Amino acid sequence: MQLYCNSLTAYGRLKTREVKIGSLLLGNLHPVRVQTMTTTDTMDTIATVEQTIRCIEAGAELVRITAPSKKDAENLLHIKNELHKRGYTTPLVADIHFTPNAAEIAARIVEKVRVNPGNYVDKKKFEQIEYTDAEYAEEIDRIRDRFTPLVKICKEYGTAMRIGTNHGSLSDRIMSRYGDTPMGMVESAMEFLRIARNESYHNIVLSMKASNTLVMVQAYRLLVNTMFEEFGEIYPLHLGVTEAGDGEDGRIKSAVGIGTLMEDGLGDTIRVSLTEDPEFEIPVCKDLVKRYENREHHSPIADLLQKIKSTVNRQPSTDESSSVSPQRLTLPYNPFEYKRRITHEVNNIGGTLVPVVVADFMQKEKINAADLKAIGYSYDAATDKWNIGDSAADYIYTANKTLDFHLPGTLKIICNAKTWIEAKNSPAFGESWGESVFPLFEGVDYLDIPEKSSRQNFIAIDVHAIDKEIKERIFDQVATDVTAVLCLYSSNKHSMADVRRNMIELVERNIKAPVIICVESHCASVDEQLIEFSAEAGALLLDGFGDGIWLMNDPQKMSNTRVSGRNYIAVANNHQFLNTTSFSVLQATRTRISKTEYISCPSCGRTLFELQETTAKIRAVTNHLKGVKIAIMGCIVNGPGEMADADFGYVGSGVGKITLYKGKEVIKRNVDSNVAVDELINLIKDYGAWIEPLSSKGELMP
Numbered sequence: 168m169q170l171y172c173n174s175l176t177a178y179g180r181l182k183t184r185e186v187k188i189g190s191l192l193l194g195n196l197h198p199v200r201v202q203t204m205t206t207t208d209t210m211d212t213i214a215t216v217e218q219t220i221r222c223i224e225a226g227a228e229l230v231r232i233t234a235p236s237k238k239d240a241e242n243l244l245h246i247k248n249e250l251h252k253r254g255y256t257t258p259l260v261a262d263i264h265f266t267p268n269a270a271e272i273a274a275r276i277v278e279k280v281r282v283n284p285g286n287y288v289d290k291k292k293f294e295q296i297e298y299t300d301a302e303y304a305e306e307i308d309r310i311r312d313r314f315t316p317l318v319k320i321c322k323e324y325g326t327a328m329r330i331g332t333n334h335g336s337l338s339d340r341i342m343s344r345y346g347d348t349p350m351g352m353v354e355s356a357m358e359f360l361r362i363a364r365n366e367s368y369h370n371i372v373l374s375m376k377a378s379n380t381l382v383m384v385q386a387y388r389l390l391v392n393t394m395f396e397e398f399g400e401i402y403p404l405h406l407g408v409t410e411a412g413d414g415e416d417g418r419i420k421s422a423v424g425i426g427t428l429m430e431d432g433l434g435d436t437i438r439v440s441l442t443e444d445p446e447f448e449i450p451v452c453k454d455l456v457k458r459y460e461n462r463e464h465h466s467p468i469a470d471l472l473q474k475i476k477s478t479v480n481r482q483p484s485t486d487e488s489s490s491v492s493p494q495r496l497t498l499p500y501n502p503f504e505y506k507r508r509i510t511h512e513v514n515n516i517g518g519t520l521v522p523v524v525v526a527d528f529m530q531k532e533k534i535n536a537a538d539l540k541a542i543g544y545s546y547d548a549a550t551d552k553w554n555i556g557d558s559a560a561d562y563i564y565t566a567n568k569t570l571d572f573h574l575p576g577t578l579k580i581i582c583n584a585k586t587w588i589e590a591k592n593s594p595a596f597g598e599s600w601g602e603s604v605f606p607l608f609e610g611v612d613y614l615d616i617p618e619k620s621s622r623q624n625f626i627a628i629d630v631h632a633i634d635k636e637i638k639e640r641i642f643d644q645v646a647t648d649v650t651a652v653l654c655l656y657s658s659n660k661h662s663m664a665d666v667r668r669n670m671i672e673l674v675e676r677n678i679k680a681p682v683i684i685c686v687e688s689h690c691a692s693v694d695e696q697l698i699e700f701s702a703e704a705g706a707l708l709l710d711g712f713g714d715g716i717w718l719m720n721d722p723q724k725m726s727n728t729r730v731s732g733r734n735y736i737a738v739a740n741n742h743q744f745l746n747t748t749s750f751s752v753l754q755a756t757r758t759r760i761s762k763t764e765y766i767s768c769p770s771c772g773r774t775l776f777e778l779q780e781t782t783a784k785i786r787a788v789t790n791h792l793k794g795v796k797i798a799i800m801g802c803i804v805n806g807p808g809e810m811a812d813a814d815f816g817y818v819g820s821g822v823g824k825i826t827l828y829k830g831k832e833v834i835k836r837n838v839d840s841n842v843a844v845d846e847l848i849n850l851i852k853d854y855g856a857w858i859e860p861l862s863s864k865g866e867l868m869p
């Protein structure tokens with residue numbers, strides 16, 4: 168198997184071709200550039216100029232503007248001139264869908280054009296067509312004829328280009344041959360890239376965006392692999408998760424997708440697509456980029472090559488300076504296809520069970536029943552019952568404390584081994600002690616257990632700090648211990664890769680003990696913590712590693728307010744923050760679904776309604792529909808294609824008009840926007856996906 172990055176253990180940016188966008192250099196190890204996209208009407212020159220300036224002042228190094236028609240494309244000249252007049256020369260990018268004529272105009276004006284290979288030439292009709300090889304080749308000729316003029320203009324004017332594939336808008340031709348797959352996304356871009364290369368045009372950036380983080384990560388990896396195999400070199404990558412939504416969920420989903428790739432050194436430019444004003448995307452981008460500054464100086468991680476039988480097959484490169492040095496490794500997992508690591512079940516962890524969430528109460532001096540509200544359990548004294556939310560933690564870590572009240576049946580305790588032995592005599596547990604309280608051993612202590620649980624034992628290991636020989640002995644013992652659950656973390660600066668390397672070792676050694684991924688953040692802001700938790704835990708979960716998640720921080724060291732975004736949210740309860748983040752990371756990796764999923768576009772000049780307000784309105788009435796995917800898309804031109812695998816779609820189809828979808832099928836056309844949210848609820852009811860919301864006491868709402 169060929170790698171998609173320089174190394175899975177030693178951090179290093181992937182070297183790509185250098186691309187020039189106006190005066191901005193991108194790729195070839197230049198800093199990762201951050202960018203965003205305006206949401207104004209492109210024909211409104213002043214509004215677009217002013218929003219562009221807000222983005223630039225926030226730190227955008229590129230600003231994209233939609234050009235849905237020839238008129239809009241022509242107006243880019245006025246926008247550019249006005250920006251220059253005001254002293255702003257940041258490169259502009261024209262965003263093109265369906266309109267080659269607009270692209271050819273824009274390419275003469277702005278520094279870069281983005282084309283979507285799924286709809287540049289093809290019109291999407293959602294048809295399944297069987298092509299013979301000859302017919303398929305004819306289709307490629309048709310694309311060449313329509314695309315080559317743009318390539319020639321870009322060459323002549325020194326304009327850069329992004330070939331930007333979106334998972335949701337693959338052409339019928341690609342869908343018919345490759346299906347709705349990462350390989351289909353890659354091939355969609357490669358068809359255009361081959362045409363451009365034949366014209367000796369190389370000022371190209373590529374993207375493989377999807378709202379499904381797993382599809383997105385696999386597509387980028389596959390693209391790198393395919394480009395290197397075919398050309399012996401890599402073009403720069405623009406990373407992004409589409410329709411990520413807003414608030415915490417949008418940030419977490421973006422950080423899971425983009426962060427997973429950046430952990431392995433991929434990415435030359437990034438955009439975080441939020442359903443918020445575009446300038447709010449920039450601080451999130453910057454927080455992501457900051458994580459990898461000086462990462463290459465991390466302590467060494469034992470090379471995978473030492474552990475894994477490898478056959479080095481150095482590929483000849485046409486241009487050494489712009490190539491990676493891929494080595495064929497026989498990895499015991501496939502980074503291009505999701506498969507969860509095989510583990511056995513220990514109590515309710517591992518096997519095919521959803522990953523568990525551990526709530527860390529180590530720093531709480533005294534834990535009361537009311538504290539459990541923050542992690543999804545509220546006690547109703549009148550009925551003497553616990554109400555359990557959809558995002559209720561599975562375990563609570565108490566360190567050296569025991570509890571003096573009865574727990575809800577679905578919540579179990581992990582405490583330090585010494586405390587666990589003492590807890591035997593606690594009146595709170597009595598007979599149920601062995602069923603609901605389990606010991607945690609710190610690394611080496613596990614090798615010398617005076618007493619252990621017959622059902623479940625947790626073993627915490629800092630895989631970086633632990634003596635290697637001791638770790639080997641622990642792994643040897645865990646291999647035959649059907650009660651063992653490993654809790655792995657690393658104090659190495661490149662911690663995700665360090666934990667992943669140990670996961671790979673477990674697979675290699677056929678050790679089937681479940682693993683809880685532990686991430687401790689020392690970041691000072693809530694935003695940075697969200698990103699750290701998402702990137703580190705998300706990257707492992709997307710590769711099928713991890714049977715649980717355990718997030719930790721030090722609330723004393725953290726400023727407890729959100730520093731970016733339209734919502735200035737105080738983190739009133741750190742336990743709630745960690746619990747919500749844990750469930751959101753699992754949701755973003757689709758490993759455990761605990762809430763409604765919103766696929767909302769970031770909006771742009773095509774948007775036909777107030778997207779942020781409408782998203783909030785829909786969220787307020789549907790956020791109890793666990794597992795239902797609802798898309799809220801600004802326009803009917805791109806919306807239906809881009810909403811990917813949503814169950815229901817709410818799509819702007821005209822001024823004050825909404826078209827409602829079940830999957831890809833139109834159910835109600837041009838509904839008055841005043842009643843469209845109610846109609847969406849009716850549609851969800853018609854298809855049996857609606858449930859009535861419950862009050863906080865677990866009763867049906869009146």
Ligand code: SF4
Pocket residue numbers: 768769770771772773774775800801802803804805806809
């Ligand atoms: S779906 Fe949204 S972001 Fe995409 S083109 Fe339409 S309005 Fe713009």
